[in-house]
Amino acid sequence: MSTHTGWSRGYPVAEPYPAAWHAFQSPAHLAAACALMGVAWEVGPETPMQIAEIGCGSGYTANVLAAGNPNAEVLGLDYNPAHIAEARSMAAAAGLTNARFEATDLAELDGAELDRLPEFDLVTVHGLWSWVADPVREGVLWLLRRRLKPGGVVLMTYNALPGAGGALGLSRLARGALRGAGSTAAGIDAARDIVQKLVAAEAQHLPPSTWRALMTGEISGARAGYLLHEFITDHWRPCFFADVQDAMATARCEFVGSATMDENFPAMSLTPAQQEIWHAAPDDTARQLVLDLCVPRAFRRDIYVRGLRRVSRDAAVAAIPLASVSHAKAARKLRTQAGEAELPPQIIEPILAALEAGPQTIGALLSLPGCGSVTPPEALAMLVGSGSALPLWSAPGGAAEATARRFNAVAARRLAPHGTGSGRMALACPALAGGLAVDGMELAIADLAARAPADGVAVEPLLRGLLPPGAEPPEEMLAHLREQIGSLVRNRLPVWRSLGIV
Numbered sequence: 080m081s082t083h084t085g086w087s088r089g090y091p092v093a094e095p096y097p098a099a100w101h102a103f104q105s106p107a108h109l110a111a112a113c114a115l116m117g118v119a120w121e122v123g124p125e126t127p128m129q130i131a132e133i134g135c136g137s138g139y140t141a142n143v144l145a146a147g148n149p150n151a152e153v154l155g156l157d158y159n160p161a162h163i164a165e166a167r168s169m170a171a172a173a174g175l176t177n178a179r180f181e182a183t184d185l186a187e188l189d190g191a192e193l194d195r196l197p198e199f200d201l202v203t204v205h206g207l208w209s210w211v212a213d214p215v216r217e218g219v220l221w222l223l224r225r226r227l228k229p230g231g232v233v234l235m236t237y238n239a240l241p242g243a244g245g246a247l248g249l250s251r252l253a254r255g256a257l258r259g260a261g262s263t264a265a266g267i268d269a270a271r272d273i274v275q276k277l278v279a280a281e282a283q284h285l286p287p288s289t290w291r292a293l294m295t296g297e298i299s300g301a302r303a304g305y306l307l308h309e310f311i312t313d314h315w316r317p318c319f320f321a322d323v324q325d326a327m328a329t330a331r332c333e334f335v336g337s338a339t340m341d342e343n344f345p346a347m348s349l350t351p352a353q354q355e356i357w358h359a360a361p362d363d364t365a366r367q368l369v370l371d372l373c374v375p376r377a378f379r380r381d382i383y384v385r386g387l388r389r390v391s392r393d394a395a396v397a398a399i400p401l402a403s404v405s406h407a408k409a410a411r412k413l414r415t416q417a418g419e420a421e422l423p424p425q426i427i428e429p430i431l432a433a434l435e436a437g438p439q440t441i442g443a444l445l446s447l448p449g450c451g452s453v454t455p456p457e458a459l460a461m462l463v464g465s466g467s468a469l470p471l472w473s474a475p476g477g478a479a480e481a482t483a484r485r486f487n488a489v490a491a492r493r494l495a496p497h498g499t500g501s502g503r504m505a506l507a508c509p510a511l512a513g514g515l516a517v518d519g520m521e522l523a524i525a526d527l528a529a530r531a532p533a534d535g536v537a538v539e540p541l542l543r544g545l546l547p548p549g550a551e552p553p554e555e556m557l558a559h560l561r562e563q564i565g566s567l568v569r570n571r572l573p574v575w576r577s578l579g580i581v
Contacts, residue, residue, distance in 0.1 A: 098139035100505035105513030117392035124473035134207035138166020145178035146507035185218025223330035242377035243317035374416035397442035472512035475579035495519035
C-alpha cells in the first residue's frame with residue numbers, strides 16, 4: 080500500500096486526518112491554565128488576537144477557533160493541499176471571514192514567507208511534533224522565533240518518554256503490516272491480527288498502552304485515518320520533556336505548565352512517596368521527569384510563553400468565570416494520573432447548583448457556605464478536570480453567535496449527518512472562545528434545536544429531523560433514539576441555551 084508521495088516527507092497522505100476538537104486548545108482554557116500557574120497572558124474577548132494552528136489538518140479546529148473568537152484572525156498551516164482545500168471549503172460554507180488557510184511546507188519556509196505573516200498571540204502545535212522529520216521541527220521553531228509575539232503563548236503536545244516508549248515496537252510492527260497490505264483496511268486488519276496474536280502469546284515488549292488497546296479492540300471506534308496517521312509515519316519519535324524544552328528555548332519560550340489542569344498539582348498525580356521525590360528535585364525540568372517516570376500516560380500537553388511574567392496566582396484564578404456544561408448528575412468525579420477521586424459533596428454540590436443558575440467567578444463560588452476550604456487553583460482543577468465546568472470567555476449574546484450557529488450547521492451536515500458522526504466534535508461558542516465538546520448525536524441535535532420554532536423544542540420533531548428522509552426504523556430503535564434525545568433536551572439543551580449555542 081502506497082501512503083507516501085515525493086512531497087510528503089515520510090508522512091501518510093492516503094487518508095485525510097480525521098476532524099477532532101479538544102477544549103484545551105481554546106484561548107479561554109489556555110488563559111485559565113496560565114493563571115493557574117501564576118503566569119501573565121494578556122488576552123481577552125476584546126483582544127484582536129492572531130492565532131496560528133501549525134499542522135491544522137482539514138482545518139476543523141482552526142475553524143472552530145475562528146467561529147468562537149470573532150475578534151481573532153485564525154491561520155491554519157498544513158503541508159497537505161487536500162487538507163487545505165477542505166478547510167477552506169468549510170470556512171467558506173460557514174461564512175467565516177476570519178479563518179485563513181495556507182498549504183505550507185514548514186521545512187521550506189523562507190524569511191520572506193515568514194515576514195508576511197502577522198505576529199501571533201497564540202500558536203498551537205497539536206499532534207505534530209512527535210510525528211514529523213527534523214527539518215519540519217526546525218521549521219516550527221523558526222516560525223516561533225520570528226513570528227511569536229513577546230508574551231505570546233504556544234501549546235505544544237507530543238508523545239512523551241518514557242510513557243510512550245513501550246509503543247515503539249508496536250509502532251514499527253503496525254507500520255510494516257500497513258505498508259505490506261493492498262489497502263488501508265487490509266493493512267489495519269493485518270496489524271490488528273499480529274498484535275492480538277502477540278498479546279495472547281504474552282510478548283514481553285508489547286506492554287499495555289492506548290496504542291495496543293486500539294489494535295486489540297479494547298478501544299473501539301478509531302477511524303482509519305487516525306490509525307494510518309498514528310502508525311505509518313516514518314518519523315514517529317516520542318520525546319523527553321527536557322529535549323522539547325531545550326528546543327523551545329531556542330525560540331526564547333519558557334515552560335508554563337500543563338494544559339491538563341490536574342497535572343500541575345503533584346498531590347493530584349503522584350503518591351505521597353512520589354511527591355516527596357518531586358519536591359526534592361532540584362528544578363522544574365527534573366520535577367517534570369519525575370512526573371513522567373511516575374504517571375501512566377504517554378502524551379503531554381505543554382504550555383510555553385515567550386517572555387514569562389508572574390502574577391498573583393490566587394487572585395488571577397479567583398477572577399475566572401466558569402460556566403456549567405451539563406445539568407446531569409454524573410460529573411462528580413475527577414480522573415487524574417493518580418486515579419479517580421470523588422469530589423467532596425459538601426463542596427461540589429453547592430458549587431454545581433450555583434453554576435446551574437448561571438456563570439460564576441471562582442471567587443464567588445468559594446464564598447458559598449462551606450466552600451472556603453478549597454483554594455481557587457484547586458477549584459479550577461477540580462471543576463474543569465471533572466468536566467463539570469469550563470472557563471467562560473465572554474458573556475453570551477451578540478451577533479457572533481449567528482456565525483457560530485451557521486458553522487455548527489455546516490459541521491453537523493458534513494461531519495455528523497443524522498447524528499452518526501464519530502470522534503470529538505464541537506459546538507462553536509463565542510462565550511467559550513472555541514467550542515463545547517460534543518459527540519455526533521449532540522452536534523446534530525443542537526443544530527436541529529437551533530433551527531426549531533421559537534415556541535419550544537420537542538423530542539418528536541427532533542427525532543424526525545434526525546432521521547434520513549423516508550426512513551422508518553424499527554420501533555425499538557426509535558424508542559432508543561427518543562430516550563437519547565430526551566436526555567439531551569433535559570441535560571444539555573439548558574446549557575446550550577445559556578451559552579448562546581441555540
